[in-house]
Amino acid sequence: MQNLFQILVDAIALGSLYALVSLAIGLVFGVMRLINFAQADYITIGAYALVVPTASVSPPLLLGALPVALMIGAVVLVVTLLSLATERLAFRPMRGSDPATLLISSFAVSYFLQHLVMMVHSGRPKSVGIGNSLSAAIEFWGIRIPGTQLLTMGVTTVILVALVFFLKKTPMGIQMRAAAENFQMARLMGVKANRVIAAAFAISGIMAATVSLLLVVQTGTLDTRMGLMPVIFAFFATVIGGMGSLPGAALGGFIVGFVSVALQAFLPPDLRAFRDAFVFMLVIGFLLFRPQGLIVNRAARERV
Template sequence: MQTLFDALSLGSLYALGALGIALIFGVMRLVNFAHGDVISFSVFALLWPSTDAVALVFAGDLPWFLLIPFVLLMGAGLSVLCELIIFRRFRGANPATMMIASFALGFVIRYFLLMLFSSRPKSISLLPALSQPVEILGARIPLLQVITIVATIAILFALTAFLKRTRFGLEMRAAAENFTMARMLGVRANRVIMGAFALSGALAAAIGLILASQTGTADIQMGGAVMLMAFIATVIGGLGSLPGAVLAGFLLGAASVVMQTLLPIDARPFRDAFVYGAVILVLIFRPQGLIAAPGTKERV
C-alpha cells in the first residue's frame, strides 16, 4: 500500500517533467536540457539573492493561493523568455545544435543562480503544513505525497481538457503531429511554440514546488536529477507523445521504488544500474517508444 504511494508520488514527478520536455519537443523538435534549470530557478525565485548560509525568504512566505501562481508564473515567464531570446533564433537548426544551445542556456541559468545565491544549498520551509503524515487505509502517508499525486492527476486532466477542448490546444496538437502541415493550415507557429514553452515552464515550476516542499532545500542542481529521468521517460514513452511521456514517467518511478524495495542490501546501491538496464531493454524492444507519436519516425 505504502509502496504504491511511494511509486506513484515519485512517478508523478517524473511524469510532470517528461510532459514538460515532450511538449516542447512536440512543437519544435528541441530536447530542452535547460528544463532542469528552469525547475531550480522557479524555486530560487522565492528567495532574495544573498550568498549567506541562511536563506532570506522573499515570496516563500506568501499564503499558498498566492504562492503557487507566483511560482508557476516565474517558471512560465523564464521559459517564454528563453524562447524569445534564444530558441527563436534556432528554428530549423538541426537537433544536435539546439540540444547543445539549450544545454549552454541551462549552464548560463545555473551559474547566474550561483552568482546570486552561492553554491551552498539553501533551506526553506515551503508549505510546512504539508509535512504531516495522514492516515489512509491503515497506512500513515506523508500528506505531501497525497497532494503530489492528486495535483499531478489534476494537472493531467486539466491539460488534456485544454489540448482537446480549446482552439489553442487543438493548434498545439496539430503542430505536434505535423508542424509544417499545421503552419500551412494557418496555425500561428510562434504563438503555439510560445504557448508550449509557457506550459512547459509552468510544469517545471510545479515540480520545483513539490521538490522544494519535499526536500526543504533549494539547490542549484536540484532540477538535474529529475530532468534526466524525465528526459529518459520522454524517449521511452515515444518522443513527442504526451500520453507516452506520462506513462513512462510513472513506470520509471515505479521501477525505481520497486527495485529499492526488492533488491538485497548489497545490490541496492546498484539500483540505478538496473533501472538504466531496463531502459535499454525497453528501447531495444520498442525503439519508437511505448506509444509512438505519429510523425516522429526515424528514417531507416
Template sequence: MSDYLLQQLANGLILGSMYALVAIGFSMIYGIVRLINFAHGDIAMIGAFTALAALMAADLPIIVVVLAVLLVGAAVGLAIEAVAFRPLRGAPQVNGFITSLAVSVLIQNTGILVLTAEPRSVAFPAFLSQPIAGLPITVDLVDVLIVVLAIVLMAALGAIVNRTRLGMAMRATAENLDVARLMGINVNRAIMAAFAIGSALAGMAGLMWGARYGQIDPMMGFLPGLKAFVAAVIGGVGSIPGAMLGGYLLGLAEVLFVGLLPPEYAGFRDAFVFGTLILVLLVLPNGLLGRAAEDRA
C-alpha cells in the same frame, strides 16, 4: 499486500508524479519543435527557488506560491524559446541540442554564482508535513497534495490540448508546421504556448521536490531532469500521455528497485533507471506510446 510494499508504491506514485510533470514538457516541446530542451530540468530548479523566495520574503499563502511558480516557470520557458530556440529554427537539430545544453549549464552556474552551491532548506507551512492519520503507511498531507495537484494539472492540460482552439493549433503545428500556417495558425504563438505550459509544469515539479525533500540547490534540476527525459523517451517522446505513463512507471520502478532489493544495491538506482531505458528501447524503439520515427528537417 504488505504495508511495506504499499509504502513503496505510495512513494513511487509521488516520485512518478514529479517525473511525469517534467516529462510532459520534454514531450510537448519535442513534439512541436523536434528538439529536446536539456535546460528543462533546470526550470524545475528555478521553480523550487521561486517557491523558497515567495515563502521566505513574503510569507504568501500556499496557493499564491503555487501560482507564482507556474507563472515564473512559464516565463522562463518563453525566455528560453525566444533566446535559444527561435533563432535556430530551421537549423540542424544538433545545433538546438547543444544550445539547450549550454542554456542548462548557464542556468546552473548562474544559480551557483548567485545562490552558492550550498543546499538550502525550504520551510513550507507546518500543516503540510502532518501525517495522514489512520493509514497503515506514512503519508504526509504534502504527499497527497503532490499527487492530487499533478493529476489536476494533467487533466487541465488534457482539456487544453484536446478541447480548445489553442490546443488544436498546437497539435496541428506539431504535425505539420507549414500546413498549419496555411490554415491561418500563428505557429509562433503555438510554439510559445507549448514552451510556456511545459515549463510551468516543470516549475511546479520543482516546488513539489522542495516540499517533499525539504532541500534545494542550484544543481537539483539536472539528474531528475535527465530521468524525466528518460521517462518521456520510455513513454514515446512527443506523446503527452506517453510522458505521463513513462513518468509514473519510472517513479515506481525506481522506488521499487531500491525498496525491494537488498540495501547494497541501492547505490545503483540511477544505473537501473538508465538500464531500463536501454531495455525498453531495444524492444520498443519508439517508446510505449510513440509513433514511428519521423524526421522533419
C-alpha cells in the same frame, strides 16, 4: 500486503512527479523537435525564487513569505516568463537549424542558467521551511501516506485533467496537437508557429514551477542541481513512452517511478545505493527491444 500497497502509493507519488516533467519535455519536443534540457534549470530557478539571493544558511524568504496563493502565482509567473524568454532569445533564432544544433543550444542555455544561479546564490545548499504542515503522515488501513505525497498526486491529477481539456477543447490546444502531428501542414492551414511554440514553452514553464514547489515542500532544501535528476529520469520516461507522444510521456513517467521505488524496496541493502544505475540499465535494455517507445507518434519526420 500492506507493504505492497505502501510501495504502490510511493511509486504513484514519485511517478506523478516524473510525469509532470515528462509532459513538459514532450510538449516542447512535439511542436519543435527540441529536447530542452534547460527544463532542469527552470525547476531550480523556480525554487530559488523563494529566497533572498544574499542569504546562505536558513535564508529569509522572499516570495515564500507571501500568502500561499500569491506565492504559487509569483513562482509560476517567474518560471513562465523565464521559459518564454529562453524560447524568444535562444531557440527562436535557431528554429531552422538541425536538431543537433538545437540540442547544443539547449545545453548552452542550461549551463548559463545554472551558473547564473550559482553566481547569485552561491553553490551551497539552502534550507527553506515551506509546507511543514504537510510532512505529517495520514494512515489508511495501515498504510502511511505523507501529506506531501497526497499533494503531489492531487496536483498531478488536476494538471493532467486540465491539460487534456486544454488540448482537446481549446483552439490553441487543437493547434498544438495539429502542429505536433504535422507542423508544416499546420502552418499551411494558418497555425501561427511563434504563438504555438510560445504556448508550449509557457506550459512547460508552468509545469516546471509546479515541480519546483513540490520538490521544495518535499525536501525543504535548495540546491543548484535540484532539477537535474528529475529531468534526466523524465527524459528516460519520455523515451520509454515514445518521443512526441504526450500520453506516452505521462505513462513513461509512472513506469520510471514504479521501477525506481520497486528497486529501492526489493534490492539487497548493499545494492540500494546503486538503484539509479539499475534504472539506467533497464532503460537501455528496453530501448534495445523497442527503441520507438511504447506509444508511437505518427509524425516521424523532423519539423520546424
